[in-house]
């Protein structure tokens with residue numbers, strides 16, 4: 001399974017890791033950034049690598065075998081990060097990375113139900129051990145109005161028409177049924193599948209993604225030492241707005257300093273090599 005880690009050089013520059021440091025990778029995914037952090041902290045350092053998806057964690061573990069530093073893999077969502085570290089007796093970290101969203105693995109595995117290109121169950125849970133709701137639960141149980149409001153959260157202007165089409169097509173249990181119901185209501189015009197934004201809205205809701213990011217920001221002073229660095233990588237405007245608002249609030253409260261005035265973005269060369277990086281934005285903080 002391939003996932004190319006975004007902005008690797010910028011991540012290392014942002015986190016200013018040294019030999020012997022401890023680092024928390026909140027989103028280990030396929031383990032690419034985790035390996036990078038491990039090399040930077042070396043055998044005397046320690047990386048704590050978390051993910052809410054236990055299947056990703058298992059792959060990260062395999063991909064990180066032989067890394068220079070000890071790595072502790074932890075199955076936890078952001079909202080329970082401090083609790084998970086407490087259970088291990090781990091104190092404040094020197095640095096923290098969160099590379100938000102999903103990995104390529106989620107889109108390349110049809111049974112996870114993220115991709116409009118492959119058929120599979122309409123699931124979209126990042127943590128398949130959680131009790132739900134799945135995307136199908138939302139599509140089949142919300143009222144048409146609630147569904148339209150949910151779809152509108154990513155700025156989908158045709159949310160009412162899409163919600164009406166989905167309600168008419170119930171029960172919608174597979175990605176193909178979901179994509180076909182929307183295609184029947186809104187014909188394809190440009191490159192983007194007309195269900196793309198609706199699928200993103202469902203994914204964000206199923207995984208409480210915005211609440212999770214807010215919770216991580218709230219926990220930062222209890223996760224990272226004063227002087228320690230934090231790097232956040234976001235991939236769409238809603239995610240970035242949550243990161244921007246939360247980190248500015250923390251800075252106003254005197255708990256951190258915003259290291260860069262503007263967000264950092266991948267170089268044109270990186271975008272050419274890895275088109276999936278094109279929407280990445282990095283925000284860097286120093287804890288006070």
Ligand SMILES: C[S@@+](CC[C@H](N)C(=O)[O-])C[C@H]1O[C@@H](n2cnc3c(N)ncnc32)[C@H](O)[C@@H]1O
Nearest residue numbers: 005027029030031032033052053077078101212
């Ligand atoms: C963009 S991928 C990370 C890729 C990784 N940095 C790499 O180099 O392979 C995002 C990861 O964050 C995880 N994730 C998303 N929301 C999470 C949350 N609330 N708590 C913990 N992990 C989360 C996803 O399961 C996914 O594996």
